[in-house]
Amino acid sequence: MSVTTTFKHVSYLWDEEKAAALAGDEVGLLIYRSNLLGADLRLTNYGGGNTSCKVFSKDPLTGEETEVMWVKGSGGDLGTLKRSGLAALYVDRLRRLKSVYRGIEHEDEMVELFNHSIFDLNSKAPSIDTPLHGFLPFKHIDHLHPDAAIAIAAAKDGKRITQELFGGTIGWVEWQRPGFDLGLKLRQCLDENPGIRGIMLGSHGLFTWGDTAYESYINTLEVIEQCSAFIEEQSKNKQAFGGAKISSLPKEERVKQASALAPVLRGFCSSSLKMVGHFTDDEKVLQFINSKDLDRLAPMGTSCPDHFLRTKISPLVLSLTPGEDLSDVQAIKEKLAPQFEAYRKMYTEYYNSCKHPNSPAIRDANPVVILYPGVGMFTFSKDKQTARVAAEFYINAINVMRGAEAISEYTSLPRQEAFNIEYWLLEEAKLQRMPKPKALSGRIALITGSAGGIGKAIAQKFADEGACVVINDNDASRLETAKEFFQKKYGKDVFTGVVLDVTSSKDINAAYDAAALAFGGVDIVVNCAGLSISKPLEEHTEKDWDLLYDVLVKGQFLVTQAGVNTMRKQDIGGDVLNIVSKNALMSGPNNAGYGSAKAAQMHLSRLNAAELGKDRIRVNVVNPDAVISDSKIWEGAWAEGRAKAYGVKVEELPAYYAKRTLLNEIILPEDIANACFVFVGGLLNKSTGNVLNVDGGVATAFVR
Structure with a gap:
C-alpha cells in the first residue's frame, strides 16, 4: 500500500500492520479510521464530525443478506470511538423514510423515525447526521470539520474557490442546518455531479468517501491537504488579521495577569451557575487577539455549527490593557461589570429577536469565550473538559477566520441560523437527556x-x-x-x-x-x-x-x-x-x-x-x-x-x-x-x- 501524496498539513497515521489485522472487519476498520482522523485536531474537534461504513449482514429475522450502515452515534467522539458508540441501521429502511417525509418544516420528526431502521439492538442513538451518510451510496464516508476546508466553506466566494481549486471534483451544497433535508441535498448534488470525490458544505464542513476504509481515509487527507496548501500559498504575502495592533506581554507576565484575573472573570460568569475555567495563551490565539481585525471579526462569531454550539454567539473582548494593574480588585470589578452587563444584554436581545413560539427558555447569558488582548483567552463552562474543548473549538474558529481572510473574506452564520442551531429543539432534548450534575459539579x-x-x-x-x-x-x-x-x-x-x-x-x-x-x-x-x-x-x-x-x-x-x-x-x-x-x-x-x-x-x-x-x-x-x-x-x-x-x-x-x-x-x-x-x-x-x-x-x- 503505497502513499503517493506527501502530506505537510495533515498527519498520515495509517499503519498497514494494524489495518491488516482488521482485514475483513469493515466495522473494525471504520473505528480504526475514525480514531486516526479524530487524533488530529486540524481535521475535527472533540465530538465533531462523523464517519460511516456500509456492509452486508445476515438479517436476524429473515436470514437474508441485507445492507447495514454503521455510523457514529449521537454525542460520540471520533478520536475515542468504540463499537459501542456506533449506530447500525438497515439502509433500505432508512432510505424508505423519504416516502413519509413531509418537508423541511417537519424534518425534526424524522429523527424519531430513525429508530425504526435500527439493525443492531445495542446501537447508540442515531445522530441528526445519519441521513447525510445514508442517502449517499458509498461504502465508506467521512464527514469532518477541517479548519482548512471550513475556511473555504466560510469564505464569501467559497463556492467559486471550491470549483476552481478542485476543477469540479468537489461538489458544493449551500449552508443548511443538518438534518433529513440536507441528506437529500447531498444526494442531489451527487446525482447532478457524477464522479465527484467529495462535497463541501457551505459554512459547515466536508464530505469525502471511498470504496474501502483506506481509500476514504486517503481521499479525506488529500482533499484537506489541497485546501491547506492553497490557503498557505495565498497567505504568503498577507499579514494575518491585518497585522498586529498591540504586542503580547512576555510569557511570565501573561501568566501572572491571567492567574490574577481568572477568579474575577469566573465570578462574573458564575452569576447563574458555578462555572469552571480554562486559560490558553496559544500563539494562534495571541495573533488573533492582538490584531487590527479583532474588533471586526470577533463580534461576527463562528461559522461551523459545531464551533458555534461550543463557543456561543460571539466572545467577550475585555477592555483592559495588557499590563493593567489588577491589584485593586474592586476597581477591576467596577471596570468589568458594565462589559459583562453589555454582553448579557446583547445575548438577551439576540434571544428575543430570534426566538420562535416553541423555543426553549433563554439559557445562561454569560459569555463562554473571553479574550484579553495581549494576554490570552479564557473559557468558562459547566466543567473543565467542556471549558477546555470550547477553547479548542474557538482556536479552530480562529484558524477558519485566518484562512478565509487570506483567500477571500470571512463570513459567519447569520444570527437567525445561529439561533436555530443553539436553541434547536433536538439539541434541547439532548441536553435534557444528559445525566443530572453531581453534587460538586462546577466546584x-x-x-x-x-x-x-x-x-x-x-x-x-x-x-x-x-x-x-x-x-x-x-x-x-x-x-x-x-x-x-x-x-x-x-x-x-x-x-x-x-x-x-x-x-x-x-x-x-x-x-x-x-x-x-x-x-x-x-x-x-x-x-x-x-x-x-x-x-x-x-x-x-x-x-x-x-x-x-x-x-x-x-x-x-x-x-x-x-x-x-x-x-x-x-x-x-x-x-x-x-x-x-x-x-x-x-x-x-x-x-x-x-x-x-x-x-x-x-x-x-x-x-x-x-x-x-x-x-x-x-x-x-x-x-x-x-x-x-x-x-x-x-x-x-x-x-x-x-x-x-x-x-x-x-x-x-x-x-x-x-x-x-x-x-x-x-x-x-x-x-x-x-x-x-x-x-x-x-x-x-x-x-x-x-x-x-x-x-x-x-x-x-x-x-x-
Missing part, C-alpha cells in the same frame, strides 16, 4: 496534604462527586505518585498538582495561582496538611513546638487567608474545612505541643467563621481520631510515642484506639472524606462554625 477544591492519607481520600471523594481538585504535598516524590494515580483514575481535566509547603507564603500563592490558571479559582479549601510530635513535657523542644505551630496553626491561617482572597475575587461564597482532631477537645499525656496546636486550629476556625459569614464563606471543622491508614503522621516516632504513652505495642495501636471508642470502630481516611462531603455537598449550605467528630465516639471529646 473547585484545594486540599492541603492531599498526596496521601486523609487528604488524598478527601480529594478522591470530591473528584468522585464532580469537583476539580488541586492536590499538593511538600514531598515532591509523594506528589508525583499521587498525580499518576489521579491521572489514571480521573484524567487531566479533574485535577492539577503542585508542591506546597503550608508554611511558605510563596508556595501558597503559587498553589492558588495554579488553581486559577487550571480551573478559574477555588470554592473549597481543606486544611489537612499536618504532622504530630508526641513527647513528655520535659523532652519537648522549642524546635518541636515551632514546627507544630508553624504547620498546623500558621499553615491553616496562611492557606485560609489566601483562599479567602481568591473567594472574594469570585464573590460567589465558598467553604473552608479544617481537619483538626479530637485532641483539640480532650487532654492526654505526652501531647502538650500537638494538642494545644489543635486547640488553636479549632478556635481559629470559629474566629474565621464569625468573620467570613458576610462573604458567604462557611468555615467548619472535622475532628478525626487515630486515622492510621496511609498517614505519614503514624510513621516512626509519633506512633512509638503514642504506644509508649498508652502502654501498648505500635502494631496494637489500631485495635487500641478502636476499643476505646463507643462504636469500637477503626477510623479510615474515607470516613473523614465522607464527613467533609457532608459539609460541602449541598445539604448544609446554611451551617457554619460547626464541629463534626469522626472518632468512633469518644465521650471525653464531645463538643460541649
